[in-house]
Amino acid sequence: GENVEQHPSTLSVQEGDSAVIKCTYSDSASNYFPWYKQELGKRPQLIIDIRSNVGEKKDQRIAVTLNKTAKHFSLHITETQPEDSAVYFCAASKDTGFQKLVFGTGTRLLVSP
Amino acid sequence: ETGVTQTPRHLVMGMTNKKSLKCEQHLGHNAMYWYKQSAKKPLELMFVYSLEERVENNSVPSRFSPECPNSSHLFLHLHTLQPEDSALYLCASSQKLGGGEQYFGPGTRLTVT
Numbered sequence: 001g002e003n004v005e006q007h008p009s010t011l012s013v014q015e016g017d018s019a020v021i022k023c024t025y026s027d028s029a030s031n032y033f034p035w036y037k038q039e040l041g042k043r044p045q046l047i048i049d050i051r052s053n054v055g056e057k058k059d060q061r062i063a064v065t066l067n068k069t070a071k072h073f074s075l076h077i078t079e080t081q082p083e084d085s086a087v088y089f090c091a092a093s094k095d096t097g098f099q100k101l102v103f104g105t106g107t108r109l110l111v112s113p
Numbered sequence: 114e115t116g117v118t119q120t121p122r123h124l125v126m127g128m129t130n131k132k133s134l135k136c137e138q139h140l141g142h143n144a145m146y147w148y149k150q151s152a153k154k155p156l157e158l159m160f161v162y163s164l165e166e167r168v169e170n171n172s173v174p175s176r177f178s179p180e181c182p183n184s185s186h187l188f189l190h191l192h193t194l195q196p197e198d199s200a201l202y203l204c205a206s207s208q209k210l211g212g213g214e215q216y217f218g219p220g221t222r223l224t225v226t
Contacts, residue, residue, distance in 0.1 A: 004155070007131055034214070042219040043117075043203065044156070087154060089156065099215060101146065103156040 004092050008109040014084070014112055017110025019080050021107045023090035024072040025072040033073045035064060039086045047088075048075070080111045116140040117218035119204050125224045126194065133201040134221045136204030145187040146215065147179060150201040162187060185202070194225045 003026040014017050025033075034049035050057045050073065051066045057064050061080075066073040077084055087108050091101040116139045123156055126132050138145065147159040161169035162181040176198075178190040201220045207213040 014195075023147065036217075043219050045217070046214050049214070099213065100158060100161065101156075102158075104151070105155045 002030060002092055002094075002102040004016045004090060005047050006090050006101050006107060008087050008107060009105065010108045010110070012110045012112065013080050015080060015082060017080055019077045019084070019109055019111075021075045021088055021090070021109070022072060023074070023092075023104050024070075025092040025102075026071065027092070027094065028068075028071065032093045032099070033064070033066060034091050035075050036089045036091065036103075037086045040087065044089060062071045077109075080109075083111055085111045097112075116216065117204060117206055117216050119202075119218040119221050121221060122219065123222045123224075125226060127226055128192070128194060130194075131190070131192040133191065133204055134204075134223075136187040136189075136218055138185055138187075138204075138206040138218075139215070140206060140207035140208070142213070143184055144206060144213075144218075145181060145184075146205040146207075147187065147189055148203040148217075150203055151219070156203070160189075167206060169200075173178075194223075196225050197226045199223055 006023045022108045031052035036044040038044040048064050050066050054082050061078045063076040080094045087106045090104040093101045118137050122137045144162050144163045149157045159173045160179045165181050176193050180188040203220045204218040205213045205215040
């Protein structure tokens with residue numbers, strides 16, 4: 001089955017810096033890669049996603065890149081702000097008729113003012 | 114609120130108790146999911162229901178018993194749990210199979226004593 005690895009487990013940056021979180025997946029049939037943000041004590045929320053027919057997607061300060069050959073994808077946050085502090089999860093799934101997401105272990109991002 | 118609600122938000126139960134977790138979605142989705150979130154582990158998919166039929170059971174112990182009476186409601190019945198079952202149990206729903214964003218509920222924090 002699918003296995004998703006995520007690095008780093010913790011990431012500390014200064015406000016205004018960029019942050020990059022990387023994930024690798026094992027199943028070459030996976031074609032959907034969402035990123036979720038979970039603030040302390042709150043539910044995970046989708047922040048951006050990408051499908052395998054696209055190499056990069058941007059939404060304001062957030063971008064995701066996908067390298068299908070290497071089977072890895074990354075989340076890029078520019079101009080980080082303290083409110084970006086949270087745990088970020090990557091996930092992967094394939095269109096098998098239902099959306100069975102396999103999640104990474106999460107990255108705790110701390111943005112210091 | 115995202116439209117997915119869960120009750121109770123916190124639950125403490127003994128190993129011999131029987132309790133149920135409830136999830137309700139108000140988004141008109143046709144798939145619902147149960148996840149387990151433990152400290153330092155990735156989100157683990159437990160069950161998937163599509164159009165009220167269970168389509169996936171990720172080898173979950175029989176002490177967890179799901180029920181989906183209609184497309185808006187999902188239950189997780191618990192009995193004779195173990196301390197290692199203590200975790201945050203998250204419900205999610207999606208608009209369609211194979212591609213819609215999963216919306217999460219706030220979770221039930223379960224402690225087994």
